[in-house]
Amino acid sequence: xxxxxxxxxxxxxxxxxxxxxxxxxxxxxxxxxxxxxxxxxxxxxxxxxxxxxxxxxxxxxxxxxxxxxxxxxxxxxxxxxxxxxxxxxxxxxxxxxxxxxxxxxxxxxxxxxxxxxxxxxxxxxxxxxxxxxxxxxxxxxxxxxxxxxxxxxxxxxxxxxxxxxxxxxxxxxxxxxxxxxxxxxxxxxxxxxxxxxxxxxxxxxxxxxxxxxxxxxxxxxxxxxxxxxxxxxxxxxxxxxxxxxxxxxxxxxxxxxxxxxxxxxxxxxxxxxxxxxxxxxxxxxxxxxxxxxxxxxxxxxxxxxxxxxxxxxxxxxxxxxxxxxxxxxxxxxxxxxxxxxxxxxxxxxxxxxxxxxxxxxxxxxxxxxxxxxxxxxxxxxxxxxxxxxxxxxxxxxxxxxxxxxxxxxxxxxxxxxxxxxxxxxxxxxxxxxxxxxxxxx
RNA sequence: GGAGAGGUGGCCGAGUGGUCGAAGGCGUCCGCCUGCUAAGCGGAUGUGGGGCUAAUAACCCCACCGAGGGUUCGAAUCCCUCCCUCUCCGCCA
Numbered sequence: 001x002x003x004x005x006x007x008x009x010x011x012x013x014x015x016x017x018x019x020x021x022x023x024x025x026x027x028x029x030x031x032x033x034x035x036x037x038x039x040x041x042x043x044x045x046x047x048x049x050x051x052x053x054x055x056x057x058x059x060x061x062x063x064x065x066x067x068x069x070x071x072x073x074x075x076x077x078x079x080x081x082x083x084x085x086x087x088x089x090x091x092x093x094x095x096x097x098x099x100x101x102x103x104x105x106x107x108x109x110x111x112x113x114x115x116x117x118x119x120x121x122x123x124x125x126x127x128x129x130x131x132x133x134x135x136x137x138x139x140x141x142x143x144x145x146x147x148x149x150x151x152x153x154x155x156x157x158x159x160x161x162x163x164x165x166x167x168x169x170x171x172x173x174x175x176x177x178x179x180x181x182x183x184x185x186x187x188x189x190x191x192x193x194x195x196x197x198x199x200x201x202x203x204x205x206x207x208x209x210x211x212x213x214x215x216x217x218x219x220x221x222x223x224x225x226x227x228x229x230x231x232x233x234x235x236x237x238x239x240x241x242x243x244x245x246x247x248x249x250x251x252x253x254x255x256x257x258x259x260x261x262x263x264x265x266x267x268x269x270x271x272x273x274x275x276x277x278x279x280x281x282x283x284x285x286x287x288x289x290x291x292x293x294x295x296x297x298x299x300x301x302x303x304x305x306x307x308x309x310x311x312x313x314x315x316x317x318x319x320x321x322x323x324x325x326x327x328x329x330x331x332x333x334x335x336x337x338x339x340x341x342x343x344x345x346x347x348x349x350x351x352x353x354x355x356x357x358x359x360x361x362x363x364x365x366x367x368x369x370x371x372x373x374x375x376x377x378x379x380x381x382x383x384x385x386x387x388x389x390x391x392x393x394x395x396x397x398x399x400x401x402x403x404x405x406x407x408x409x410x411x412x413x414x415x416x417x418x419x420x421x422x423x424x425x426x427x428x429x430x431x432x433x434x435x436x437x438x439x440x441x
Numbered sequence: 442g443g444a445g446a447g448g449u450g451g452c453c454g455a456g457u458g459g460u461c462g463a464a465g466g467c468g469u470c471c472g473c474c475u476g477c478u479a480a481g482c483g484g485a486u487g488u489g490g491g492g493c494u495a496a497u498a499a500c501c502c503c504a505c506c507g508a509g510g511g512u513u514c515g516a517a518u519c520c521c522u523c524c525c526u527c528u529c530c531g532c533c534a
Binding site: 038041042044045051054056057058059063071072073075076207250380 | 451460488490492497502504514515524
C-alpha cells in the first residue's frame with residue numbers, strides 16, 4: 001500500500017511513475033475521495049470533542065448533586081449528529097482503503113522503463129551453456145527414464161500440475177533443500193550486512209490478513225488455494241508467513257537487517273496459465289522453494305537487494321548452472337515490488353533461460369500493510385522498514401535444470417559436486433536400475 | 442471436542458461506570474551524587490491522526506486497554522460475537 005500522504009503531496013511524480021507500469025491506475029479517484037475525507041474527519045472530531053466536554057460536565061454536576069437532564073439531552077442530540085457523520089466517514093474510509101490496496105508500488109528510479117517483458121534488461125551472466133554432442137532431452141523425459149519422476153501417478157492422485165518424485169528424485173529434492181539452507185545459514189559475517197540468515201520453519205496455512213500484508217490480497221485472491229471452512233489460505237510462497245512474522249512489531253535499529261531463510265512448500269492455482277508449461281516441473285500447483293526474506297532499513301535497502309540477489313546467484317553458481325540476471329522493467333514488475341531482479345537458469349532442451357529466482361525490494365509497501373516498523377538509532381518516531389525477498393532458489397525448477405544441464409548421452413545425469421555429500425556420496429543418476437517401484441506398486 | 446481462567450503501555454501488574462492514556466514496579470533515557478562502577482536522589486519515557494507553528498519544539502484536539510458490535514450523557518470497566526493464550530478432561534501424528 002502506498003502512503004496516501006505521499007500521493008497527496010507528490011501527486012504528479014507518483015502518477016507519472018505509476019503510468020510507467022500500467023496506463024490505467026485510478027489514482028485521481030482516490031485522491032479526491034481522500035480530500036473529502038479529511039474535512040469530514042475534522043467535523044467528526046469536533047463533534048466528539050463536544051460530546052466529551054458534555055460528558056465530563058455531567059459527571060462533575062452529578063457528583064455535586066446538580067440536575068443534568070438538560071445536558072444529557074444536549075449530548076444525545078450531538079450523538080445523533082456524530083452517528084450521521086460517522087456513517088458517511090466509515091463508508092468513505094473503507095472505499096479509500098479498498099482503492100489504495102489495489103494500487104501497485106511505485107517503481108524505483110533505477111528500474112528500466114518499459115511496457116512489457118521485452119523491455120527487461122539483462123545485467124549479467126555466469127557460466128556458459130554447454131555444447132551437447134547429442135540433442136538434449138527435456139527434464140521430464142530424463143526424469144521419467146531414470147524412474148525418479150512420475151507425472152502419471154501424480155495425475156491420478158491430484159490431477160494435472162502435480163508431480164511424484166521417487167527414489168533418487170525424492171532424495172535429490174531433500175539434498176537440494178538441505179544444501180541451500182546450509183549454504184545460506186553458513187554465510188553471514190563475511191557479507192556486507194555482517195549477518196547470517198536465521199532459518200525458520202513456518203505454517204503453510206495462514207489467515208487471509210497475512211496475504212493482504214504482503215500484497216497478494218485483495219488483488220490476486222483467485223491465484224491462491226483457500227480453505228474456506230477454516231478461513232485459511234495455503235501460502236503461495238514463504239514470503240507470506242516469514243514477512244508477517246514481525247507483523248505490527250517495532251524492531252530496534254540495531255536488529256536490522258533481520259534476515260530469514262525458510263524452505264517451504266508453495267501452493268499456486270496457476271489460474272490464467274492454462275496450457276502454459278503443462279509438462280514437467282516448471283509450473284506446478286505445489287513446489288518446494290527456499291526463500292530469503294529481509295527486513296532492513298530504508299537507507300541500505302538497495303545495497304541489500306544486491307547482496308540478497310548475490311546470495312541467490314551463489315546457489316546457481318555453486319551448482320554449476322548457467323544463468324543470467326534480469327532487471328525487470330516497470331511494466332513487468334510484480335504488484336508489490338519497487339525493483340526486481342529475476343535470475344534465469346539455462347534450460348538446454350528448450351534452449352531458453354527460465355526464471356528460477358525473483359529478488360525484490362518492496363520498500364515500505366508491505367511494511368505499511370503489515371505494520372512492520374523500527375525505532376531509529378538514538379530514538380525518535382518509529383519508521384517503516386523496507387522488506388525484501390528472493391528465492392534462493394526454487395527447488396523444482398532446480399531439479400529440472402540439473403537434469404537437463406548435466407545429462408549424458410547414455411541417459412545418466414551427473415550430480416553436482418556440492419550435492420554429493422548430501423546424496424550419500426553418489427555422483428551420478430543412471431538409468432539401468434529401475435528404482436521407481438512402478439512395476440510393483 | 443468438553444469444562445474453566447484470562448488477554449491492559451517495551452516487560453510485570455493494578456484498575457468493575459465519570460476526575461483513567463491508565464497506579465505501582467522493572468527496563469530505558471537525562472540530570473545530581475561518586476575516584477570508576479554499583480547503590481541512592483530528582484525528572485522524563487506509548488502509538489497513530491489532526492490543529493497551531495519557522496519547527497520533526499511547546500501546546501491543544503481526536504482515536505487506541507486482543508478485534509468487532511451493543512448498552513449509556515459517559516466504557517479498560519457492563520452485554521454480545523469472534524480471535525488468541527493458559528489449566529484440566531477426552532482424542533490423536
